[in-house]
Amino acid sequence: MTTLDAVRLAFNQLRVQKLKSAFTLLGVMIGVMFLIAVVSIVEGMGRYVEEDFASRLIGTNTFTLRRFDNVGPGGNRGFDVREARRRPLLRMTDVDVVRAALPSSMRSSISSETFKYGAAPGARPRQVQAIATDAEYFAIKKFAVTQGRAFTEQEVRAGSPVLVIGVEVAEHFFPGLNPEGRQIRVSGVPFTVIGVIEKQGSVFGFSLDRMAIAPYTSPMGRIIRPMRDISSLIVQAPSQADLAEGVEAARSALRAFRGLRAGEADNFGLVTQDAAFGFIKQLKGRLVLFGTALPAISLVVGAMVIMNIMLVAVAERTREIGVRKALGAKRSDILSQFLVEAATLSTLGAAIGIALGIGLAKLIAALTPLPAAVAPWSIVAALVTGAGVGIAAGLYPASRAAQLDPIAALRQE
Incomplete structure (x- = not known):
């Protein structure tokens, strides 16, 4: 019997014994459905963080020159606070040196930000995200201005x-009014x-619409950085492949300008997207691991169901097995x-289960804030897992069927 004949026979059994086949499919179907749904949600969150979150808060294909290089929970390992405090402040002269060394295809923007109180006539004061920067900032962050205009160089x-x-x-400050030409005082400065x-919108509950952006050369620069230093320089490369060249050019130029010898460590930070999202990627991996634990249990249950039902099938089809062996079928054919x-x-x-899982992921994405993106690898993994579960669960019943004595099988009623 060829493999195609065996598959055709399997579908005949499915059609003849609908209820039994439905129970056979159920465990695997539920396990795979939740596997696809969980992986799709985690993958969607990962893409959201790496693409949407990155482009809005960090900028795509960027690295950041800073005084410090710790980047949150994923980048604090080995961060020496006392050593970092001895680092020199990032000054405009440092920025000029780095900009001169960067390839002409790269754009850069100074950025200093913090939260300050804003006030306007007729509205109560409120904290705003005060940002001091330059004109390139809007292009790097992909901020489109819908009313009025952005400031110029x-x-x-x-x-x-x-x-x-x-x-x-x-x-908040100008409800129902056109804000153009009106004044807002930030820390008392108009x-x-x-x-x-x-x-x-918002990212993880943090609103991105509370920004108040002004030129870093305006009073906003002194409000945010009273010592007149620079918080960071954001550099954007044309593509991810060009990023390493920009990082190396910036590092070499600033080390030379600050007189650092070959054995000395950098006294500044160069933070890439990979470093900034290292913690998020670790979290994503753990979510996939823990999120697939429950579907895995369901698949184990499904394998047990398949094994039991196949054992019953072997018992019910003992005479059929005997006839096939009497006609010359080998043990390997029965197996x-x-x-x-x-x-x-x-x-x-x-x-x-894959179809249901994709549908469940889309439903969750439509009804909740959770994003969902179906990963092609998860579909392939689900199909391979399904076939693997069937083979593993069917191995013992198939072995029993192959070992049946043909004479005893033919006597079976």
């Missing part, structure tokens, strides 16, 4: 006290609103017949 050079605000800031950024039958049933269950 000429206004940066002049130190103009102009302000581009987020939607939430505009709605700034004129010239534009409003399109709605950015492969029942193995292929078990694998076919479990693979069919996995295929149905």
Whole structure:
């Protein structure tokens, strides 16, 4: 009997014994469904963090020059606070040196930010995310201005006290009004609103629409950094492949400018997206691991169900096995017949589970804030797992069927 014949026979059994086959499929189907759903949600969250979150908070294909290089829970290992405090402040001269060394295809933007109270006539004071930067910042962060305009390089050079605000800031201080040309005081200093950024939404509960962005040469620079130093320089490469070249050019230029010898460690930080999201990637891996534990239990239960039902099938089809052996079927033919039958049933269950899992992931994404993205590898893994469960569960029943004595089998009623 060929493999195709065995598959055809498996589908005949499925059609003849619908209820039994349904129970055979159920365990694998449920396990695979939840496996696909969990992996899709975790994958969606990962993509959201790495793409949407990165482009909004960090910027795509970027690295950041800072005084310190710790980047949160994933980057604090080995971070020496006392040593870091001895590092020199990041000054405009450092920024100029780095910018001169970068390839011409790369763009860069100074950025200093903190939370300060803003105030306007007729509205209660409220904290805003005060940002002092330059004109390139809007392009790197992909901030589109829907009302008014962004400030220009000429206004940066002049130190103009102009302000581009987020939607939430505009709605709080100027409800129902056009904010253009109106004033907001940040830490008591007046700034004129010239534009409003399109709605950015929130990331993990943190609103991105509370921004108040002004030129770093304006009073905003002194408000945020009283010592007139620079918080960070964001550098954006044309592509991910060009990023390493920019990092190395910035490191070499700044080390030479600060007179660091070959054996000395950097006294500045160069933070890439990979470093910034190291913790998130670790968390994603753990979520996949723990999220697949429950479906794995379901698959084990499904394997036990398949094994029991295949044992029953062997008992019910003893006479059929005897006839086949009497007609010349070898043990390997009987073994492969029942193995292929078990694998076919479990693979069919996995295929149905994949469809249901994708549907469940899409439903969760539609009804909740959780994103979902179906990973192609998870579909392949689910199909392979389904076939593997069937083969593993069908091995013992198939072996028993292959070892039946043909004479005793023919006497079976």
